[in-house]
Amino acid sequence: VRVGPPYLFYVLALAFQRDYPCSQCFVDLQYSLIMLLTMSHLLTIRAELIMLESGVFAVVRLLWSLSYLQFWKTSIWNTIWTALVCVRLISNSTHLFLHVGVGSLISREIFVFCVILISTALTESWIEAREVASLQMRASELAQNAARKLLSVLCDVVIRLGPDLKLREAAPKLCALLLTTSSQFCSAGSDFVAHIVKDDKQRFLDFISASELEVSMLDGEKAPASSRQARPAAALHLKLQDTMGSAFPVEIFHVYFPTPDEQPGHLIGLRESGDRVPPPATE
Numbered sequence: 001v002r003v004g005p006p007y008l009f010y011v012l013a014l015a016f017q018r019d020y021p022c023s024q025c026f027v028d029l030q031y032s033l034i035m036l037l038t039m040s041h042l043l044t045i046r047a048e049l050i051m052l053e054s055g056v057f058a059v060v061r062l063l064w065s066l067s068y069l070q071f072w073k074t075s076i077w078n079t080i081w082t083a084l085v086c087v088r089l090i091s092n093s094t095h096l097f098l099h100v101g102v103g104s105l106i107s108r109e110i111f112v113f114c115v116i117l118i119s120t121a122l123t124e125s126w127i128e129a130r131e132v133a134s135l136q137m138r139a140s141e142l143a144q145n146a147a148r149k150l151l152s153v154l155c156d157v158v159i160r161l162g163p164d165l166k167l168r169e170a171a172p173k174l175c176a177l178l179l180t181t182s183s184q185f186c187s188a189g190s191d192f193v194a195h196i197v198k199d200d201k202q203r204f205l206d207f208i209s210a211s212e213l214e215v216s217m218l219d220g221e222k223a224p225a226s227s228r229q230a231r232p233a234a235a236l237h238l239k240l241q242d243t244m245g246s247a248f249p250v251e252i253f254h255v256y257f258p259t260p261d262e263q264p265g266h267l268i269g270l271r272e273s274g275d276r277v278p279p280p281a282t283e
Contacts, residue, residue, distance in 0.1 A: 031068045035077045039084060050088060054105075058112040065120045069127065074120050082113045144257045147267055151253055155269035163263040165193050165208065177270065180243040192268070197247050200238035204252070207236045211256055212264055237273070245279035248272060 038060075042050065050057075061081065065074045086106050151158045157173040167174075167190045175186040178195060185195070196204055211234055236252045253269035 028070070028073065031064065031070075031073070032077070034064065035081070039081060042081075042084060042088075050085060054108065054112075058116075061112070062116050062119060065116050066123055069120065069124045071117070071121050071124050075117055078113055078116055082109055085109050140258060144255075144267060147255050147257075151255070151267065151269035155253060155271045157270040159192065159268050159270070160257075161192055161266040161268055163265070165205075165266070166191050168265070174270075177272065178240070178242045179246075182243075185243065195240050195242075197239045197241050204236065204238055207234070207252075208254065208266065211254055211266075240270075242276070246276040247279075248276040249274035 038057075042057075061078065065078070068074055086109060089102050089105050089109075148158055157171065157177050159171045159174055160168040162168045167186065167188050169188050170183070171186045175181060175183070178185055180186075184190065193201055193204065234254050236254070237249065238252060239247045239249050241247050249272070251271045251273045253271070255267040257265045257267050
């Protein structure tokens with residue numbers, strides 16, 4: 001019964017906030033009202049009960065702070081709470097405190113105060129970091145989809161490569177370009193570089209390395225991959241080799257995009273730009 005008011009205030013506040021989404025201003029008012037009501041309850045009970053209920057009050061305050069997640073406002077209200085508790089303990093010392101000591105009770109209250117502030121700060125920072133990373137990744141995905149749609153208009157095939165230059169997803173159109181129906185050439189994990197003619201492989205690798213270097217220099221080497229901005233598509237002319245052994249020229253468009261696991265990723269557009277040259281006949 002003694003811990004009913006603060007616990008009831010907490011449950012009602014969470015239920016109302018879940019069922020009726022409200023603005024930050026209303027949430028601030030709600031938290032302030034809850035703290036005022038609970039501190040008024042703290043003023044009406046005897047100092048001995050403050051000692052007995054200190055654990056319950058600590059848990060409830062921690063839950064409120066983690067639900068509210070406004071560090072500076074939480075700090076102000078908990079500072080008032082701690083000061084009020086300390087004043088009541090000092091001004092109402094009784095024989096019940098002799099086996100514990102007022103100093104020990106005040107130290108316990110200050111410890112709870114520090115735990116609440118540290119927990120709130122760490123939780124708030126963690127949630128903000130996750131939200132920022134989520135927004136950055138979402139923006140990268142939207143930009144990647146837009147670039148992919150544009151490349152699909154200009155190119156015959158659009159594929160995604162990982163940091164190892166292997167396909168990140170199946171590409172049926174690549175199979176059609178290579179004149180094969182076998183999925184081993186265009187399934188996720190297939191090596192795209194293997195389809196480039198020998199004389200052009202190093203040119204392609206240098207082209208990709210130069211693009212990654214440009215992104216690193218412009219955005220900062222220490223910046224997370226998800227925060228790096230996409231660059232305009234760069235083009236390169238080289239030759240691929242289909243499964244029949246015929247070499248054919250293609251124009252490659254490349255856009256840098258990070259992968260979800262913060263690794264360099266590449267969006268590649270392929271456009272066939274000439275006739276296929278069959279391999280020389282063997283006697």
